[in-house]
Amino acid sequence: MSLRDELVQLTKELVAIPSVSDDAVQRRVVIDFIAAYCQRLPGVHIERYESRGFPMLVAAFDTERAKDLILNAHVDVVPARPEQWQAVERDGRLYGRGTQDMKAASAAMLVLLKALAEAGKQPNVSWQFVTDEEIGGDDGTGYLLRQGYTGQLFVAGEPTDLHIVNRAKGILWVTVTMNGIPAHGSRPWDGDNPIIPLATGLRKLLERYPIPAEPVWRTTVTPAAIHGGDAQNRVPVDCLLKLDIRRVPDEEQGAIMYFVEQCFPGATVQTPHDGSCLNTDSSAPALQRLVSSISAEMGQPARFRDEHFGSDARYYSQAGTAAVCFGPRGAGLHSHEEWVEIESILTFYHVLERLVTGS
Structure with missing residues (x-):
């Protein structure tokens, strides 16, 4: 053979x-x-x-x-x-x-x-x-x-x-959980909608790490999933955002995580998986x-x-x-x-x- x-x-x-x-x-x-x-x-x-x-x-x-x-x-x-x-x-x-x-x-x-x-x-x-x-x-x-x-x-x-x-690039999977106060959808002033600060924070995060249109050697942030709400007429109890972050060696993981936390004040930020x-x-x-x-x-x-x-x-x-x-x-x-x-x-x-x- x-x-x-x-x-x-x-x-x-x-x-x-x-x-x-x-x-x-x-x-x-x-x-x-x-x-x-x-x-x-x-x-x-x-x-x-x-x-x-x-x-x-x-x-x-x-x-x-x-x-x-x-x-x-x-x-x-x-x-x-x-x-x-x-x-x-x-x-x-x-x-x-x-x-x-x-x-x-x-x-x-x-x-x-x-x-x-x-x-x-x-x-x-x-x-x-x-x-x-x-x-x-x-x-x-x-x-x-x-x-x-x-x-x-x-x-x-x-x-x-x-x-x-x-x-x-290194791997950094991040989950951001924002808690809210549920209320009837017709009375939003009675609750605290977690989607709004989550969206605001995501916009701020992507201003620093914009989605590239072509291959680029820099840290990227990909919003991978958003989960929130259980009824269309209810202010959600909470909202979960999953991020897939790929970092270049020149950018420290700690500095990235610090900025993520600054984008989502009051949220619970966790790292279920990371890789060097x-x-x-x-x-x-x-x-x-x-x-x-x-x-x-x-x-x-x-x-x-x-x-x-x-x-x-x-x-x-x-x-x-x-x-x-x-x-x-x-x-x-x-x-x-x-x-x-x-x-x-x-x-x-x-x-x-x-x-x-x-x-």
């Missing part, structure tokens, strides 16, 4: 496992599949872990947790249409749920592990496979970091069109190994770019490790038409091969 066919076939097999993040059964099925694959490889040692029901696996050629390089892949996905669980090859692309994000990259990492094992090469590298990236990552990559799995360089195979993503920024210096010494591998394989300088979504790379970046995202080309992230370019899976594989072997 050619390398191309092997990568496509393994990607198809991974896609066929509907490992949606909130499906405990299929999360275990996909890790069982990867474990069985690794157990057939000579000299490969695997460790399995579980945190709050989320299974994960680390593969390496020894039991040491400190490595020169960590290759990280998440094999959980978002929900899909039934037909998306069967990957289809068309026009040089592979369509299906998780092809781009990120089971093709996972397949490439596994095939590389197999090639190294069969060749008797045992680099100082670990492979991490986790199942909770789509819902935060704390019980996968975050857990492994806390267990002492460290590296000089961390590479998450997220879809980046073969660019290096060394900076990504990815912020790795493009000149970091450990990162130059990847830069050189990309340049050698692609015949052109490696390209860096900023990204707006979060990833598990942020955990290692926050811990001081040179951490980046780097993965194949594709499109349709989380959509009905998700796809990955097959040729770019091959390129991704060969870049990692150079990175791991130093060739």
Whole structure:
């Protein structure tokens, strides 16, 4: 079987496992599949872990947790249409749920592990496979970091069109609850309507963080949901606003939260979820190994770019490790038409091969 066919076939097999993040059964099925694959490889040692029901696996050629390089892949996905669980090859692309994000990259990492094992090469590298990236990552990559799995360089195979993503925005989910005094809708003076101060505060917040019309590298605030009122003829008891804030590394979370609280005096402001920024210096010494591998394989300088979504790379970046995202080309992230370019899976594989072997 050619390398191309092997990568496509393994990607198809991974896609066929509907490992949606909130499906405990299929999360275990996909890790069982990867474990069985690794157990057939000579000299490969695997460790399995579980945190709050989320299974994960680390593969390496020894039991040491400190490595020169960590290759990280998440094999959980978002929900899909039934037909998306069967990957289809068309026009040089592979369509299906998780092809781009990120089971093709996972397949490439596994095939590389197999090639190294069969060749008797045992680099100082670990492979991490986790199942909770789509819902935060704390019980996968975050857990492994806390267990002492460290590296000089961390590479998450997220879809980046073969660019290096060394900076990504942090995540800040905020809820604002404004209480009111209910009254009959015909007698608003008898009550205190919470919608009005909430709307006023939201307008003030968006004056500072206006909704951009195109990609922009600055902090953004997206009003994601508003809930309030239970009858059309009644002043509401309360009103709830949900905000999705994506912050750039140069803006501190504390300063953002202080301004949010100033916009909504008297409200209860909570942060049910937050995630740090990815912020790795493009000149970091450990990162130059990847830069050189990309340049050698692609015949052109490696390209860096900023990204707006979060990833598990942020955990290692926050811990001081040179951490980046780097993965194949594709499109349709989380959509009905998700796809990955097959040729770019091959390129991704060969870049990692150079990175791991130093060739």
